Amino acid sequence: MPNQATPFLAPYACQPELSRGRLHGEQMSTFRSPFQRDRDRIIHSSAFRRLKHKTQVFVEHEGDYYRTRLTHTIEVAQVARTIAGHLGLNTDLAEAVALAHDLGHPPFGHTGEDALAVLMQPYGGFDHNAQALRIVTRLEKHYAGFDGLNLTWETLEGMAKHNGPVTGPHASGSHSVKEGEPLPYALADVNRAWDLELASFASAEAQVAAVADDVAYNHHDLHDGLRAGLFTEEDLMELPVTGPCFEEVDRLWPGLDPARRRHEALRRVFGVMVEDVIAVAQNRLASARPQSVDEIRAMEGTIIRFSKPLYQNLKAIKSFLFTRMYRAPTVVVERQRVTAMINDLFPLFLDDPRLLPEDWQADIREAAGDRTLTARVVLDYVAGMTDRFAIQEHERLFGEAPRT
Template sequence: MMQPSAAPGPSPSRPSPQGVLAACASDPARSRGRLVPEAESATRTAFQRDRDRIIHSGAFRRLQYKTQVFVYHEGENYRTRLTHSLEVAQIARSVARVLGLNEDLAEALALAHDLGHTCFGHAGETALKACMRDYEGFDHNAQSLRIVTKLEHRYAAFDGLNLTWETLEGLVKHNGPLTGPHQAEPLPLAIQEYAAVHDLDLHTFAGPEAQVAALSDDIAYNAHDIDDGLRAGLFDEDDLREVPLVGPVFRAVAQAHPGLERSRLIHESVRRLINAMVTDLCAETARRWSEDRPDSVAAVRALGRPLVAFSAEMRAHDQGFKDFLFPNMYRHPRVNRMTSKARRVVRNLFDLLLAEPILLPRSWSQRAEQASGDRARLARVIADYIAGMTDRFALDEHARLFDPVVKP
């Protein structure tokens, strides 16, 4: 990592923003620490240990069989939550390197950002939210926090992963402050409960590495949803002609390489889209730094706006991506049919297990027994169990519980 400096912002003669935010980089040696004190590692920084703990967690492994858009059995070449998280981490690490931020923290946050997602992607989350409406709700960011602070049972001295303050803060605040004038909705229960024992400064913006991870997520899923949608046949290249940025990039590749086979055309175009978004992100962030001149992580958190951002033009392009993908991919009839099934599976599992928690596996039934007499606590146990399921396990569990022919 570069040493903190007052490096100037980019100029026409030096357009690269290389290292411009080095003074704002999170320093693991100055971490606010962990909820449960631990001796420091002799070979790894605090943020490197966080990254490693996330990778070795059970929740991270289960992302391999959790839906991004397509359920696992629809094909092995489509993204899953795991491959998506790896792509986000690659982009986040690259951006952090260019800007002079802490790559390990950016990578850890990127790898952890989807841990709380349910089986069946957004369809599963929508169904579980509906199930939990009367029991303090369900939120995947709050569920990520529950996983890394409570639900992972791996270490002798504590529940969860005992991650650093900076990683936990970035995990819950990567999209902005959760309280104060920026608060958009009620604070999820899991975040309220944790913040009561470990203050995460919910009223401020997150550090710059968390902001990088959040926009790396946007870059990754915009690009790979275009890729997966094309390969799945949900739409074709002609349908992309009027999509801002996307259409011109595909045309430029086709004109530069006449007769290029379709798979290469798609890959080359998606590669250029990612590059365009990353380049814009780095340039706009450097421009904002030159305006605000924050000289520390604390100064970044205290700004009244994100420091890491797309330009106004790229934000419009980003919205254009979403405006196209929503009806043409996320609401495509083929996807709708599977998401409809997914919602029914989640609802059926929740209703049955809430009524008959004795059907839970032994370790989970013990948790249910501890919550007996408190229906909201019992519902949270059921939600934790279902949220942790992979697509495959949820379908198998549904068959075992509802199909009289399938052995329990």
């Protein structure tokens, strides 16, 4: 490919021809851009396939209609492509970051992550975002010339920083590190091999992937909560954004079938969020007039975000969901049950690594009895489990329901 910018992309977009490349040099594809290859490698990875049986809020076996990590990821990628395309950004890079953003999630959603974070405190902690980087740089072992997927610098940067700078004066996101605190070891390993410039903002494409994540889960958690009977449409009539959307549907189609009414209202909620993000980004881009992706990275804040009024309204919706869904009594009971499974499995494998499958024994031997390194191998194994496999392994190894 010629070393020049692609003319149909905005000047502040990530130009595939100007990519910083890969850690392990490879010949350019004759028919795919570097970011298209990244996207394809992520989709064909083992970790991506496992997302099918990892959950968002509900455990995988509870119902066929609830979102899994895979369906959520596909929804995020769709939103990211829509927003990125409208803003003249590189849709392939935005999609690649979106597809990779949840690869590091363990079984049982955030409940599993919380349990592993506690268990791993003596050994460097656990962060699903850093674990995703570990997966794509080390744990996927399919290629002859390297471990991992050998993704471009831009995709790795987006995975590391899509929620904002990790270090430095602007670090304030959910994965940021306070001054003086160590980086999560999985992130530190990647950053030592290739400086991801963790104190700066990520590309606009990565910022789009982060906002697309918010759009997708705000929408589908409302849908899943309704389907689970944790709240009703009438409850949502009392909330900002959702209330006006239901009112519009009732005005246009009085007496509409309840399932269609729900769908029509929630698709409008979806549209409100996407249109708001695009409008805010267009205004900020017109004001800042960035001429390169590096100017996007050097800004004082994100260029892709919700407006302040909508952000406040979404906070009210999240507060409602926290009380009525994430901490609903039935969900809390299930959280306790799956936390007990993780609390059983991790120490068992740590104390007797011989229980791990044979193909993991080489990593255990490499740890040479070092308990911290052994714990990190065990973490890689447990975090890679699906909900279904974790339940099966617990039944096989303990032969009884987990203690709560």
